[in-house]
Amino acid sequence: MATYPFTFKRILKYPRTVTIVGLMAIGVLVFSKCSDKKDENPGVIENASGERFAGSASCAGCHKDIFDHHLKTAHYLTSRPATAEYIKGSFEAGKNAYFFNASVVVEMEKRSNGFYQVEYFRDQQKKAKRFDIVVGSGTMGQSYLYWSDHKLFQLPITYFTAADTWSNSPGFPDKVVFNRVITSRCLECHATYAKTISDPGIEPERFDSTRLILGVDCEKCHGPAAKHVDFQSAHPNEKKGQFIINPASLSRQQNLDLCASCHGGRLQKTQPSFSFKVGDKLSDFYIVDTTAPKPENIDVHGNQYALMRASKCFRMTQTLTCNTCHNTHQREKGQTALFSQRCMECHNNGHGSDCKLTQSLGKVITSNCIDCHMPLQPSKAIAVRLQGEEQPVAAMIRSHYVSIYPDETKRILLELKKEPRKK
Template identity: 30%
Template structure:
C-alpha cells in the first residue's frame, strides 16, 4: 500500500522533493535488473552466506514464474492463490471486485469531488468541481489501468499516461468500500502521484525499469513471483535443463547451490527475505552501489538500506520486528524450529483458516499443558484446542497510515501483561531513529543519519532540519571520496535554504565523484540559474536529457530556461516535446501558451492556455493577471496588463480577495494583504523566488525583482500569503509574466 502523502513548503520545490526520493530509493544505478542480474556495479563481494548460492554470488538473470511452474507445478498453482501473487496486476472486468459508488467523495481542502464510473468496459475515476459565476465547471477523468493490492485489505489504482503510472485518488477498502487513497484526504495529489520504484519493487517481481525514469517500466510483471524469495532463476533453470533426463530435482534433503532455498539461510537472513518488503519506515536510504531492484534473498537487508523511523516512535515498523520482541520468538530462536514468519505464513499455501492458524501455537502449547496450567474453568475453556490463539494474543490494531486498515500485531503477549512492547531498537534524540544496529553504532552511522535527515526534512518541509542536516553533513564529508549521494543531499539541503553557491559546490563534488544522474545534473542546473550562469545551466539540462529524453518535467524546466533567455522558438519546441511525453504537465502547457502569445500566435496560445486550465482550474486566475513586461532580466522598462486570449474562462476575483494587479509604469500590486506577513512568490513546483514583506498590510507594491535581484523570468507563478496564524491552506492566487522585447 502506498504510504501517506507529503506536503511541500514554499521554500522547497515539489520536484526537488521527488528528486531527493528518487536519488535515495533508486540510487545511482538504473540498468535493467533482468539483464544485469542482482548485483550492482559497486556491490561488495558476497559474504559466506551469499557465496553458497550461485544465483546470488554471480550476476544471474530472472526468468519469470512460467519457468518455475514447468517443474514445480503444484507449488506454483498453490502460490497463485496467495495474496502476494495478486499484489499487482492490470485491471480487467473479469477481476473486478469493486461496487459502484453511491455518491461522490469530496476533498474539503481543495473542493474537488471524486467518483468512479463505468464506461465502455473500463472503470474510470472522475474529478469534478462545480462552477459558479467566476469559473466554469471542471471535470477530469482517468482510466483505471492497474491494481495494487490483493483486495484482502484494499485495492488502490494506477492510470497509465504514455506508459508512466500515477496513483488515483480513490482506493477500494474491503471492509468499507470507496474512500480516499492513503494521504489524499490530507494532501490531495489529484492525478500526479507518481508510482515510485520502491513501491513497485515490492508489489511486482523485478520489473525492468526505464533508465533514470521512475514509474515507467518496459517490462512489468504481475504480482510477487517465485524469484522474490528464491532469487533470480536462470542458473537453476539452466542446470536443470542440462541434467540427464530423469535426474531428480534437488529437494529439501539435498543442497542445491544454483538457487536460494530460504530454509537453508540463517534465521536473520530468512527474516530479511520477508522484511525486504515488510518494513515500513518514514525514510529509506540506499547504500552505495545499490538500487531499488537488486536485493536478493541470502543478502543482508542492512547492506541494502539504512532505514529510519520517526524519532521517539515505538509504533510498528515491521511485523518481523514485533515478532522479535515476543517471548515465543526469543525462546525458540536458537532451536532447529524457531517461531518465524514462515511458521504461520507458508507462501506455498493459501492463508491459514481460523482453525489451522493455531497449529504453530499448539506445537509448544499443547492442549494437555494448557489444561494443567489453567485450572479455572473459564480459563480452561478459553484455552481449548479449538480456541483462536491469534485473536487474543496477537490483537488486531488500527493501521495509522492506511484508512480502514487493520493488522494483527505480531508482538505475541499475554493480554494486559504490559502496555507496550520494549522497542527492539533504542530510541534516540532527534527527528529520526535508525532501524539497524549498524546505523546506531557503526562507523558511518552519523553520515547516514545526516543523509536520512535531509530526506525527512524534505518530507516534513522543515527548514530547520535542512540546516541541521547540512551542519552535520559538512564536516563528515570533508575527506569523503565514496559517497557522492551524500554530497548530492548536502546540495539539496543548501538549495532548499537559498544557498545557491554552497549547493553548486556540493553538487559539483558529487559529480566529481562519479554521479552523472540526470537528477544531479538538473539540480546543478537549477542552482546555476540562481547564480546567473544561464549558459552552463542550459548545457546541464541538455546533458541530463541526453541520458533520458522521457524526463518530461526536466525538459519543461529546460524550456523554462530557454524561455527566460528569449529563445522563444526553442522554448516552444521543448514545451511541446515535454507535453508529448507527459500531457498532464499543466504548467508546461500554460507556459507554452505564454511563449506563443509572445510570438503573437494568439489562436494556438489560447488552445494551450485552455488545456492548462482544464488540467488545473486554479491556473484560471492567472488569465486575469497576465503581466506584460518590457525590458530584460536586469531592468523593467514598462509593465502593463495583457488581455487574456481566453477571457471566457478567467475568474473575476472578488474586490476583497488577495490578488495581483499591474501598477504602471513598472510595478505590481498585491492587494488585500494582512499586516506583518509575507507574499511568497513561487514557481508551480514550489521553488521560492522571493518573499515580499507586507508591513502594514493592504496594498503592497513590488518591483518584479526576485530575491537574487533579477527581473522575474517569464512564466507562471503562485503568490501565497503567509502570516502568523494563517489558515491552511493559506490564501493564494496565480499570475503570469509575459516578456516582450
C-alpha cells in the first residue's frame, strides 16, 4: 500500500481537512490550558460575599486563653476529622460490632488507611466505607460521615454516649443503610463553612473538601476574620478590634437570631446555606415560625430558642439572651451550680421572684435551680436502637422551657433529705 507524507502542502489541497485539523488543534490547546490550570488561591477560603476566613488558630496569638478553652467546647467539637483522637466508640474485638440480625452485622474496623464501618452478610464482606468526619462532641453521641465523589453520606452506625456503645444511627431503618445524604443545611449547623460546588437545586449537593471548616469555631460567631487579623497584625497598638464583629455589641434580637439559626428548630432556608452571618436578620434567610406553639409540642432537641421564648423568665425581661446563661468560650456542660448562680443574679436581692423553698431549706436549694426548673427530658427527634432492644432509646436533653415541674421538685427534695446537713 502506498503511503503519503503528511505535509502542509497536501493538507491545503483539502479545505475541509484544514477546518477539522484546525478545530482539533484549538481543542487540544483549550484542554491543555484547562488541565494545567492550578488553584489560583490554594488554601484560601472565602464565603459567598468574598470575605476571607483566617482560621480560628490565627486568633490564638492575641486571645490564647479564650482560644484554648474554646477547643474543649461542644461547639468546636461538633465536627472533627475522623481520627483516633476524636472517635469515641471502641474498635476492640467484642465491642466493635452491631448485629442487625443473625446474618447481618456492621463491624467497626481499624485498617491501614483509616477507620471503617464494614457490612458483612454471613461473614462475607458486602460494603466498607471509611470514617471521614465525626459529627457530635460525644456529649450525647457521635455520628459519622464519609466522602464519595465530593458528596457526603452518613454511616449507618452511631456511638451513643449514655450506653457507651455502638447503635443504629438515629432515624435509620432496622437495616444497613449507607446512602443517607448530608446536605449543606446539615453542615451549616455542624461546621463553620462548607463550599458547595454543585449547581443550585442539584441533589445530592457536592462540596469542595479543601474548603471545609469543621467545628463551630470563632469565625462562626464573629465573622470571617482574615481582614481583622491582617489589620491588627499591621497595627499592633490598635486596641479596638477592627473588621470583626463582637456579638456583645449587637441588639438582643440579633444575638437571638444568631443562636436560633441552629437552635431554632427545622428552619426552611430561602437563601443558600452559609449566607446568614452574625448580625443578620434570621427572617431574611429562613422561613421563621412566628406562632407560639405550646412548650409540650416543642422537642427539646434543636429548638431551645422556642422553649426559651415560651418561658416566663424570657417574657419578663427585655435583656435575657442565650449568652445571659451560656459562656460559649467555655465548656460548662453539667455545671449546675454555675448555671444556678446565673439564675440567682436575677432571682434574689429583690430582683425577680425568690425560690419559695429557701424559706424551709435555706440557700442549699439555690445551688441547683437547673434540675428543678430545666429538667432532662427525652427527645422525640433523637432516638437510637441499641443492640437487642426492640424500642429505640431517646436521648435525654436539657429542656430550655424554664418552668415549675412538680415531679422533678419532689425528686430533688427527696435527694436533699438524704444528704447530710452541713453544720
